[in-house]
Amino acid sequence: MAFGWIDEQAALRRRAGLVRTLRPRPADSPLLDLASNDYLGLAHHPEVTEGAARAAREWGGGATGSRLVTGSTELHAELERELADFCGVEAALVFSSGYAANLAAVTALAPHGSLIVSDAGNHASLIDGCRLARGTTQVVAHADPEAVRKALTTHDGPAVAVSDTVFSVDGDAAPLAELAAVCRTRGAGLVVDDAHGFGVLGAGGRGAAHAAGLAGADDVVVTLTLSKSLGSQGGAVLGPARVIDHLVNAARTFIFDTGLAPAAVGAALAALRLLRREPERAARARTVAxxxxxxxxxxxxEAVRPDAAVVSVRAPSPEQAVRWAADCRAAGLAVGCFRPPSVPDGVSRLRLTARADLTEGQIERAVQVIGETRP
Structure with missing residues (x-):
C-alpha cells in the first residue's frame, strides 16, 4: 500500500507520547496567552491592524509574484529601509517568512568548499539551511566559542559560523561578541538568527547584535522574523549591502518565492514605527520574563533564567508535559509545550513567552495556574 510506512510512524509517535495536533483558535479566545511569540503585544494593536488593512486596500491581497517580477512594491522597499536604519545596518531584504530568510542566508553564504560551523541548539530553519547548503557542516557544542574556534582551525577555505542569538527552547542568549571575535581570527563570517532577540534586546529593541556592538559590522549578517515582536508575518536578512545584493541574485527562497503579502508588510511597518515611539516596550518584555x-x-x-522573553519550565516527561499544558489550557492559560525532537537535549518543557502588555494580575494568575496543574 502506498505510504503504508506512515501508519507505522504514527503508531511510534503515539507510543512515545509525541503526537501533535492542530487546535484552531477563535478570534476572541478567552485564554491568557503565554504561548504565542507576540512579545511586544502588537499583533492586535489598532495601529498595526490598520497598517495591514490600509496596505491591503492599496496594494491588494497578495504580492502577485516573486520579488524579482511583480512582488516588490514601494511598501516593501520602505520597510527594508526602515529596518536597516533601525538596526544600524547598510541594507535589509524582506522574505515571506523567517524560515525562508534563514534558508537564504545560510545557503547563499556557504558555497561549495566552505565550512559551516553550527551551534547544536540552533533552530530547525538554520539546521535545514545547513543541510541544503553546498558547504560542509560541523555541529559544535552549544554556546561555546572555543568549540567554534577549534572547528574553524580545521578549514582553510571560506567559512561561516551560524547561531541563534536567543535560543528558542530555553531562552538563553549566545555569546555573540565572543563568537564574532573567534570568527575574525579566522576570517570567517557570522550569521545570527535574531528571531527572539529583535524587539526585546538592544537599545529600544534593536536586537541582540546591536546590544553586542556588532550592528553594521561587515562580517556579520542578521536574520529576523516580522512575526514575533512586530506582530506581523515574514522575515528579513540584514547586513552589508554587498551581502544583500548577493542574496537578491543567489538566494533561491528569494528568487523563486512569492513576495510577502502587502498586508503583512504594512502591519510590520506600523509596528516598527510604534516601537520607535515606545522603546520601553522592549524593556517591559524583559521585566515580565x-x-x-x-x-x-x-x-x-525548575525554570531557566531568561536572557530575553522566553521562560522555560522543565517537565518530568513528554507525556506529563502534554498533560500539564492541557491542564493549563483547561484552567484558562495557554502555554507552549516543547518535546523531542524539538528539544536538542531530550528534556520536555513548558515554554512561556513574556509579553510587554501583561499586567501584574495576569503574571500572578499564570504562575498560580502552572503551580496548581503541576503533574
Missing part, C-alpha cells in the same frame, strides 16, 4: 522566572522558581519549579 524576569518576574515570571523569579516567581516560578520561588514556587519550586
Amino acid at each position: 524576569g518576574e515570571l522566572h523569579a516567581r516560578l522558581t520561588a514556587a519550586g519549579h
Whole structure:
C-alpha cells in the first residue's frame, strides 16, 4: 500500500507520547496567552491592524509574484529601509517568512568548499539551511566559542559560523561578541538568527547584535522574523549591502518565492514605527520574563533564567508535559509545550513567552495556574 510506512510512524509517535495536533483558535479566545511569540503585544494593536488593512486596500491581497517580477512594491522597499536604519545596518531584504530568510542566508553564504560551523541548539530553519547548503557542516557544542574556534582551525577555505542569538527552547542568549571575535581570527563570517532577540534586546529593541556592538559590522549578517515582536508575518536578512545584493541574485527562497503579502508588510511597518515611539516596550518584555522566572522558581519549579522573553519550565516527561499544558489550557492559560525532537537535549518543557502588555494580575494568575496543574 502506498505510504503504508506512515501508519507505522504514527503508531511510534503515539507510543512515545509525541503526537501533535492542530487546535484552531477563535478570534476572541478567552485564554491568557503565554504561548504565542507576540512579545511586544502588537499583533492586535489598532495601529498595526490598520497598517495591514490600509496596505491591503492599496496594494491588494497578495504580492502577485516573486520579488524579482511583480512582488516588490514601494511598501516593501520602505520597510527594508526602515529596518536597516533601525538596526544600524547598510541594507535589509524582506522574505515571506523567517524560515525562508534563514534558508537564504545560510545557503547563499556557504558555497561549495566552505565550512559551516553550527551551534547544536540552533533552530530547525538554520539546521535545514545547513543541510541544503553546498558547504560542509560541523555541529559544535552549544554556546561555546572555543568549540567554534577549534572547528574553524580545521578549514582553510571560506567559512561561516551560524547561531541563534536567543535560543528558542530555553531562552538563553549566545555569546555573540565572543563568537564574532573567534570568527575574525579566522576570517570567517557570522550569521545570527535574531528571531527572539529583535524587539526585546538592544537599545529600544534593536536586537541582540546591536546590544553586542556588532550592528553594521561587515562580517556579520542578521536574520529576523516580522512575526514575533512586530506582530506581523515574514522575515528579513540584514547586513552589508554587498551581502544583500548577493542574496537578491543567489538566494533561491528569494528568487523563486512569492513576495510577502502587502498586508503583512504594512502591519510590520506600523509596528516598527510604534516601537520607535515606545522603546520601553522592549524593556517591559524583559521585566515580565524576569518576574515570571523569579516567581516560578520561588514556587519550586525548575525554570531557566531568561536572557530575553522566553521562560522555560522543565517537565518530568513528554507525556506529563502534554498533560500539564492541557491542564493549563483547561484552567484558562495557554502555554507552549516543547518535546523531542524539538528539544536538542531530550528534556520536555513548558515554554512561556513574556509579553510587554501583561499586567501584574495576569503574571500572578499564570504562575498560580502552572503551580496548581503541576503533574
